[in-house]
Amino acid sequence: MAEIRKDPITGRWVIIAVDRSQRPSDFVHNQSVQNDGSCPFCVGAEDKTPPEIVALRPQDTQANKPGWKVRVVPNKFPALKIEGELEKHGVGLYDVMHGVGAHEVIVETPDHSLGMADLEVSNIADILEMYKNRLLDLSKDPRFKYILIFKNHGYEAGATLAHTHSQVIATPVTPINIKSELHGAREYFLMKDRCLFCDIIRQELMFGKDRVAIENELFIVLAPFASRFPFEFCILPKKHAHNYTSISEEEKWALADILKALLTRMKDVLNDPSYNFILHTSPRAEGPARPGYWQTLPYDFHWHIEIIPRLTRTAGFEWGTGFYINPTAPEEAAKYIRQWEIKKKEMNYMA
Amino acid sequence: MAEIRKDPITGRWVIIAVDRSQRPSDFVHNQSVQNDGSCPFCVGAEDKTPPEIVALRPQDTQANKPGWKVRVVPNKFPALKIEGELEKHGVGLYDVMHGVGAHEVIVETPDHSLGMADLEVSNIADILEMYKNRLLDLSKDPRFKYILIFKNHGYEAGATLAHTHSQVIATPVTPINIKSELHGAREYFLMKDRCLFCDIIRQELMFGKDRVAIENELFIVLAPFASRFPFEFCILPKKHAHNYTSISEEEKWALADILKALLTRMKDVLNDPSYNFILHTSPRAEGPARPGYWQTLPYDFHWHIEIIPRLTRTAGFEWGTGFYINPTAPEEAAKYIRQWEIKKKEMNYMA
Numbered sequence: 001m002a003e004i005r006k007d008p009i010t011g012r013w014v015i016i017a018v019d020r021s022q023r024p025s026d027f028v029h030n031q032s033v034q035n036d037g038s039c040p041f042c043v044g045a046e047d048k049t050p051p052e053i054v055a056l057r058p059q060d061t062q063a064n065k066p067g068w069k070v071r072v073v074p075n076k077f078p079a080l081k082i083e084g085e086l087e088k089h090g091v092g093l094y095d096v097m098h099g100v101g102a103h104e105v106i107v108e109t110p111d112h113s114l115g116m117a118d119l120e121v122s123n124i125a126d127i128l129e130m131y132k133n134r135l136l137d138l139s140k141d142p143r144f145k146y147i148l149i150f151k152n153h154g155y156e157a158g159a160t161l162a163h164t165h166s167q168v169i170a171t172p173v174t175p176i177n178i179k180s181e182l183h184g185a186r187e188y189f190l191m192k193d194r195c196l197f198c199d200i201i202r203q204e205l206m207f208g209k210d211r212v213a214i215e216n217e218l219f220i221v222l223a224p225f226a227s228r229f230p231f232e233f234c235i236l237p238k239k240h241a242h243n244y245t246s247i248s249e250e251e252k253w254a255l256a257d258i259l260k261a262l263l264t265r266m267k268d269v270l271n272d273p274s275y276n277f278i279l280h281t282s283p284r285a286e287g288p289a290r291p292g293y294w295q296t297l298p299y300d301f302h303w304h305i306e307i308i309p310r311l312t313r314t315a316g317f318e319w320g321t322g323f324y325i326n327p328t329a330p331e332e333a334a335k336y337i338r339q340w341e342i343k344k345k346e347m348n349y350m351a
Numbered sequence: 352m353a354e355i356r357k358d359p360i361t362g363r364w365v366i367i368a369v370d371r372s373q374r375p376s377d378f379v380h381n382q383s384v385q386n387d388g389s390c391p392f393c394v395g396a397e398d399k400t401p402p403e404i405v406a407l408r409p410q411d412t413q414a415n416k417p418g419w420k421v422r423v424v425p426n427k428f429p430a431l432k433i434e435g436e437l438e439k440h441g442v443g444l445y446d447v448m449h450g451v452g453a454h455e456v457i458v459e460t461p462d463h464s465l466g467m468a469d470l471e472v473s474n475i476a477d478i479l480e481m482y483k484n485r486l487l488d489l490s491k492d493p494r495f496k497y498i499l500i501f502k503n504h505g506y507e508a509g510a511t512l513a514h515t516h517s518q519v520i521a522t523p524v525t526p527i528n529i530k531s532e533l534h535g536a537r538e539y540f541l542m543k544d545r546c547l548f549c550d551i552i553r554q555e556l557m558f559g560k561d562r563v564a565i566e567n568e569l570f571i572v573l574a575p576f577a578s579r580f581p582f583e584f585c586i587l588p589k590k591h592a593h594n595y596t597s598i599s600e601e602e603k604w605a606l607a608d609i610l611k612a613l614l615t616r617m618k619d620v621l622n623d624p625s626y627n628f629i630l631h632t633s634p635r636a637e638g639p640a641r642p643g644y645w646q647t648l649p650y651d652f653h654w655h656i657e658i659i660p661r662l663t664r665t666a667g668f669e670w671g672t673g674f675y676i677n678p679t680a681p682e683e684a685a686k687y688i689r690q691w692e693i694k695k696k697e698m699n700y701m702a
Contacts, residue, residue, distance in 0.1 A: 007577040008547060009535040010528075014577040015676045022581060022678040024620050024687060027662040079668075079676045092554045094576050150667030158666025167668070175672030177361075184360040196359060203443045225445050226358040226365040230373060269375050278671035308670060311378040315509025316501030317430075317518070319659060320629035321526030325366045325430045327373040336375060 001081055002099030004173065012176045015079050015099055040076070041163035043110040049073040053104060054133060056126050070126045071107040072134065072168075078103035079169060086143060086172050102138055102147075102170035106130055112163050115153060115272070117263035119164075124256035127166065128247070131279065134168045135245050139284055144170040145293055146178055146283050154274025156310035166277075174283060174294050181280065182294060182301060189300040197302030198240050200225075211330050213337035214261055218254035221262050221337070223330030230312060230328035231270060233262060233337075235305040242301040244281040259305075265340040266309060273309040280304050352432055353450030355524065363527045366430050366450055391427070392514035394461040400424040404455060405484060407477050421477045422458045423485065423519075429454035430520060437494060437523050453489055453498075453521040457481055463514050466504060466623070468614035470515075475607035478517065479598070482630065485519045486596050490635055495521040496644055497529055497634050505625025507661035517628070525634060525645055532631065533645060533652060540651040548653030549591050551576075562681050564688035565612050569605035572613050572688070574681030581663060581679035582621060584613060584688075586656040593652040595632040610656075616691040617660060624660040631655050 003016050040048035046064045053072045061067030074082070080101025088097040108127050109119055116124065131149050138147050151166040152159040174182075188196035204211055204222055213233060214221040222234050235258060237251060247255070266273060281303040282296035318324055354367050391399035397415045404423045412418030425433070431452025439448040459478050460470055467475065482500050489498050502517040503510040525533075539547035555562055555573055564584060565572040573585045586609060588602060598606070617624060632654040633647035669675055 005577040007575070008539070008551065010531045011535060012577065012579070013674050014579055015674070016578070016680055017676075017678045018680045018682075023683070024582075024622075026678075027581065027621070027624075091576075092558065093550055094554075146672075148668060148671050150671050152666045156664070158664040169668055171672075171674060173674075175674035177671065177673035180361045180673075184362060188359070199444055200359065203445075207443065224358070225442075226356040226363065227367070228363070228365055230378065231375075270378070271375075273378075276667035276670050278667050280671070306671070313507070313509040314665075315503045316627035316629050317499060317520055319627050320499050320501050320528065320631070320657070321497075321522070322528035322531075323364050323366070323522060323524075323526035325368075327368045327377075329367055329369045331369075332374070 001084065002079065004080075004097045004099055004171075006095040006173075008093055008095075010176070013171075013173050039112055039161065039163050041071075041105075041107045041161060041165060042112050043068075046071075049105070050076060054130075054137075056130065066110070068110065069123070070109070070130050072130060073105050073107070075103040075105050075167070080171065097172065100143060100172055102141075102144065102168065104134065104168040106134070106149075106166040106168065108164045108166060115164050115263075115267070116151070116277075117260070117267045119260070121253070121256045121260050124260055125252050128252050128256055128259075131166070132245050132247060135243075135281065138168070138170045139245075141170070142290065143172050145174045146171050147281075148175070148178075149279040149281075151277035152274075153277070154272075154310070156274035157276045159274070178280070178283070179294075182282070182296070185302070186297070186300040189297065193299075195240055195299045195302050197236060197304065201236055201238060211334045213334040214258055214265075216254055216258050218251050219258045221258060223334040223337075225330065227326055227328075227330040227333070228324035229308050229310075229326060231266065231273075231309045231333045231336075232326075232330070233266075233307045233333075235259065235262065235307070236302065237304075240299065241303060242282040242296050242298065243284075244279060244303045262307065262337065265337050266307075269336050269340060270309055270311065273311060275307055275309045278306045278308075280306060352435065353430065355431075355448045355450055355522075357446040357524075359444055359446075361527070364522075364524050390463055390512065390514050392422075392456075392458045392512065392516060393463050394419075397422075400456070401427060405481075405488075407481065417461070419461065420474070421460070421481050423481060424456050424458070426454040426456050426518070431522065448523065451494060451523055453492075453495065453519065455485065455519040457485070457500075457517040457519065459515045459517060466515050466614075466618070467502070467628075468611070468618045470611070472604070472607045472611050475611055476603050479603050479607055479610075482517070483596050483598060486594075486632065489519070489521045490596075492521070493641065494523050496525045497522050498632075499526070499529075500630040500632075502628035503625075504628070505623075505661070507625035508627045510625070529631070529634070530645075533633070533647070536653070537648070537651040540648065544650075546591055546650045546653050548587060548655065552587060552589060562685045564685040565609055565616075567605050567609050569602050570609045572609060574685040574688075576681065578677055578679075578681040578684070579675035580659050580661075580677060582617065582624075582660045582684045582687075583677075583681070584617075584658045584684075586610065586613065586658070587653065588655075591650065592654060593633040593647050593649065594635070595630060595654045613658065613688065616688050617658075620687050620691060621660055621662065624662060626658055626660045629657045629659075631657060 043066045055068040055071040057068040086097040147170045211223045282301040283294040406419040406422040408419040437448045498521045562574045633652040634645040
């Protein structure tokens, strides 16, 4: 079993594969994702994955057989394993626990050839519903302090299988970047008695809308003021909500719609870039306080989705400092995505 | 001029090129570093760089002419510019300042064909002396709160020019990762009245030396207990010192020696990997307290060098959480570097 170790200087947690360590010769420079016809996520290959946890499928179809629209399975090579106790212990001045957690794969469509940008809005809405299902289900397990839903698209983003999928990792500690966001938002709330993210949305809509890439009635896509990466975007619900699981049916469809628009435009403008997609939600939806767990107040967080195209390389300066150099102003990035809409409309009028 | 912007949620700073923004078409996927005979860092091409700031060269040679051993020049395309005032200001709830700072290049050798691992120990000692020179010189400028010295070797590490060089970036704010290290070390010091890094070194030497890759009388190379990356190493002086500039002549040679050994073994074991090299030192060497600047106490930091081979890709999980998955246990990584020595000795005895 893997170990979860804490860096004594920064407090950062690391999952270390102590049992099946990779040797130097294992780091092969394979510059593409697997795509050789033996895909374990395709229809008909349901027996190549561990048995499904849940699937969106008609009632007259059987589990682990074709017929599904969205399918959730345990990761065959999980970073953390679901069985066992944490057994937190010290090793001299170091802190360690067993690598207990959940690692699931959400196969987004039976069709191997499509990316998320190519899916129907209704298919994306189904995936978004499945995110809610996994968050609600896994948050019942008291061993888990945070549940991360994310997606790696393309080689540069770390994808290893081409068939489009999202991942779910539930961790027994609150990760450092999540803590940093939660702390920042709470400090602002304690100072202002308002949600930081709501204030950001209001400011972005009031002054020139320079960084607004797309918006609809319920959601806004922003190029963040201090974007770390070119064409980094953040999708936020306009109505305040700290936890993703409170998403309404209407919001789910509006989110599917704006996500489809953003991914389609990014694919077009940036020539199908690799990207990471990360859902940021508060640690727990509801329930009584548990000692040692982060307890979100109603206005000290605001869930959102971060989308980062992987167009540049991070180097020593970024690793050494956490201080990023972004060669594309967010105002420019937002303009490219906005202008796409105008151009598309012009084309539609002419047709 | 670039802008330095602060992320209102996490407090992270970002340098944004607002004046010469890169467009989507600028992100060309060029998988190698420039190496076409027009190298601006080669002997005889001194006029292709801005005029030199300082160089190690015989007294009878002229500045910006051949004869130098190590040469420091301003970066021709600096992330931050040396001229101007910071003019800190607010934009609604956002914080901004002008992109003022220093960005220098330390050309490590006149020989285009060598990497740092291939250099003579005396050449490496010269480079280490130049690091001290740049830290002492730039720390006189009160606009700068931190000075980072780092090195990108190879494409995956973000290098754009093949000729081996280090970089210096002086920033008008203390970067978030540096702050996090300083805070962590200070908290430990306040709790224990001892240096955290000294305690780590003592523990690593007392129990089994599993994570000790190389050591000599004055330095130790550790695979950190919570390594984020395979074959990540940390070089620490055994004698406590918070600022690199206090390095003695004897320590400089011992460091050059152990650095040469580590880089040579890494090159051999990992097949000349791309890597980042980052010097972590306290923000200021000495002098009176300045409001708003980090003031290091004698025992609340311990300078060190971090070396990270770029063997794996970071994906959505890492970006989303700051929580890393490391497929190679640090104990394994240290063993490969240690065993190399044994093998080499065996070979030497046989010869």
